[in-house]
Amino acid sequence: MDIQLKRGLLDVCVLAAIKNEDSYGYKIIKDMKPYIEMSESTLYTILKRLESANMLTVQTAEHGGRLRKYYHITDTGLMKIESFKNEWKEIMSIYRFITKEDK
Amino acid sequence: MNKQEFLAELRKGLHGLPPNDIEERLTFYNEMIDDRMEEGITEGEAVSGIGTVDEVVSQIIAETSLSKLVKEKVRPKRAMKVWEIVLLTLGSPIWLSLLLAVFAVIFAVYVTVWSVIVALWAVELALAAGVLCGVLSFVILIVQVNVAAGIAMLGAGIACIGLSIFLFFGCKETTKGLLFLTKKMISGIKSTFIGRRM
Numbered sequence: 001m002d003i004q005l006k007r008g009l010l011d012v013c014v015l016a017a018i019k020n021e022d023s024y025g026y027k028i029i030k031d032m033k034p035y036i037e038m039s040e041s042t043l044y045t046i047l048k049r050l051e052s053a054n055m056l057t058v059q060t061a062e063h064g065g066r067l068r069k070y071y072h073i074t075d076t077g078l079m080k081i082e083s084f085k086n087e088w089k090e091i092m093s094i095y096r097f098i099t100k101e102d103k
Numbered sequence: 104m105n106k107q108e109f110l111a112e113l114r115k116g117l118h119g120l121p122p123n124d125i126e127e128r129l130t131f132y133n134e135m136i137d138d139r140m141e142e143g144i145t146e147g148e149a150v151s152g153i154g155t156v157d158e159v160v161s162q163i164i165a166e167t168s169l170s171k172l173v174k175e176k177v178r179p180k181r182a183m184k185v186w187e188i189v190l191l192t193l194g195s196p197i198w199l200s201l202l203l204a205v206f207a208v209i210f211a212v213y214v215t216v217w218s219v220i221v222a223l224w225a226v227e228l229a230l231a232a233g234v235l236c237g238v239l240s241f242v243i244l245i246v247q248v249n250v251a252a253g254i255a256m257l258g259a260g261i262a263c264i265g266l267s268i269f270l271f272f273g274c275k276e277t278t279k280g281l282l283f284l285t286k287k288m289i290s291g292i293k294s295t296f297i298g299r300r301m
Contacts, residue, residue, distance in 0.1 A: 024134070024138070025131065025134060025135055025138070026134070026135055026138035026139060027138075039154065039162070040131070040132065040135050040153055040154075040159075041159055041162040041163060041166070042162075044128065044131050045166050064141070066134075066137060067134075068134055068138075069130075069131075069134065
């Protein structure tokens, strides 16, 4: 897949992974794995980017005698997912136009 | 390799990044390895699942901007003494011009690489124009009933087609290669700021 396209998709995927409940790094990667593969370093960069864009917040909580960082989606993050969905509707209609001749 | 070894190696490899960044990354990988182990795999497997230290370091370098690396490099580790500031100021005609020269050289290399690319494509364009001129001259000369010269021009035009097709692939590969080289050069410059110095 095109690198630029994948980068944009990964951002939204990470947001979607924490949309319903707060999650932590390893779980995010595991949840996304069936759909899109991502390395730990990539996830780190994305989390950083989303945090500085105020799309998520980070909380440290104890788990099994050690600390773990939990990521929580903000309203800005939820809005990002919504705008992605709308954008994608447009892209899908363009896709239908592109593939119209194939029938 | 166990977790501690991996993290120690990673710390060495990231030397040159801002200390806060290094700590945060190490915490992140530490948590990742712990979480993997919690699933029941061994420490060694959990570590190797992350990838080699070199892979991780080179990915981090690629994602860190050059300006950030330079900033961290030139940031003094302690407050400067008065005589150091005086020396720096007095010496500025020397080190400033040397620094400028370094940037000028890097810039020159860049310009040279792009000149080569532009020159190659210019030749390609000239050949394509040659094809058009050949065909056009052929038509004009035939109309003027100068058949021999017309056929000669047509031949030249056809030769241009052949050459331009031939050169097109050369141009494409060379451009790709040169762009790859400049990318390598940038990551080379970056890795001089980051590395295994303790």
